[in-house]
Amino acid sequence: MELVKIVDEFGNKMHYKRYQGRTYHPDFLGNVGDHLTEIAAYQGQPGDVLLCTFPKSGTHWVFNMVQMIRANNYDYSGTPVVMEFQPISEVESLTSPRMYLTHLGYHSIPMAARQGNIKIIQVLRNPKDTAVSYYEFFNSMKNVAYEGTFDCFLKYFISNEFVAVGSSMFTYMKEWEEAKKDNKKLNVLYLRYEDLKKNLSENILKITKFLNLDRTEDFLRGVEENVLFERLKEKHDSNLGETERWKNNAEGGRLPVYRKGRIGDWKNKFTVAQNEMFDAVYKEKMEEMGLPLDEFVFE
Template sequence: MELVENTDGQGNTIIFKRCMGRTFDRDTRGNVKDQLDKIASFQTRPDDVLLCTFPRSGTHWVFNMARMIQTGTLQYSGTPEMMEFQDISIIDRMGSPRMFHTHLPYPFIPKGAMEGQLKIIYVLRNPKDAACSYFTFLSKVENTCYRGNMEGYLNAFLSEEFIGSGGSWFTHTKEWNSAMAANPDLNILFLRFEDLKKLANERSVKNILRIASFLKVDRDEEFLKKVEETASFDNLKKEHATSAGESELWKHLGDNGRMPIYKKGIVGEWKTMLTVAQNEKFDRVYKEKMMDMTGEISFSYD
């Protein structure tokens, strides 16, 4: 494992860990390889749910919504336990039914998950909004892994020398897409962030019904409507502002570990953050990096 600190000619600095030729968030536990080995051999349970996302793709929103459905309560569950950052023994001791999370790409998830021994919820967000939301997040936390302007950040995001958990957005998305196409054993529900937002704005419980059906839990429509209301962006933001949003694990990032995860939660904010030239560069790099992807993925950018 190598701790890398790259600074460009304009003073923009990015810090990450490099392991096995891949980049990982600096807060990944230990030397990375040992943590990945523990994750790979993690003992799964049939009623486990693993939430998988690239950073800033609706993680906390979907986690709390799915957790309410899983447990049959309307309780705010805060931040999920994240496999690459948490002591695995803590996740191992969680009571059933468990729901935990990772930003890792497909090759690093538990072997049991690859074999269909637990349920996976995978959420994909359009890369421009994910990138811009991540930049804002990093600019608000203490001990940040990136210091600099949007131009330097975007150059890093569009490369493989990025903070991510095992790869760039492009690597993460391609590996998950390939896994869904090639591995029939995966017990996976694929959700698009933009579809969730659209239906939430239309007050539709369609995706909540999909989650409930996937989790194989019996929840009546009245309860699911309450989940929709309770897990609205505004309500979760209010809950997160209380002590329930604090986390000992993230205290080094400031505010008693209450991370600035709830920004606006909208589709299309990239339009206010990227210049015309930056957007054109983004489109060009996207086309180059995704041209060999299995199948096609379309996004809503508005």
């Protein structure tokens, strides 16, 4: 493993861990390799659900949605345990029904999940909105992996030097698309952030069926009301959102995960030149996968 620290000519700072040609967030546990081995070997328990998202794709929203449905109550579940940032012992200490998170790409999730023995819920979001949300997330915290302007952040975001999950978002998406086509054992529900925003009730029902649960219509309407953005933000901003794990990054360890929650906010941030650059790179990297960018964009 290599520790990388970069300061470019404009004073933008980025640091990360590099392992076997891939870049990982500096908070990734240990020397990367040993912890990746632990994650890959994790067997889970019957009934476990693994949430797989690229960062800033509605992770906490979907996590709390699923937890309410499974627990058959409206309790706020806070911040999920993240496999790459926390010891496996913290996953094992969770009480059932258990749900835990990884932002890692498909190549690094537990083998048990790849073999269909752990259910997966995977969420994608418009990459442009994801980029803006990620930048603002870094800006709101201390001791982060990137400090600098949005213009330079965007250039890092579309490159495989990006400080996230072992790859750029484009590589992340491509590897999941290949898995969907090639691995018929996957027990996975694919969700789109924009679809959730457009028709939340339909997708709450989809999640419920995927988990083989029987819930009343009244209860599911209650879930829909309790996962509205402002309601979750209010709960997260209370002591319910505090965590010990992230106390060095944010006050009370409360990650700044609820900002706007809107579709199309990238239009308020991208310049014309940035948008043209992003579109060109997206087309080059993703066109062969059959993932046109416009399918993510809803007005």
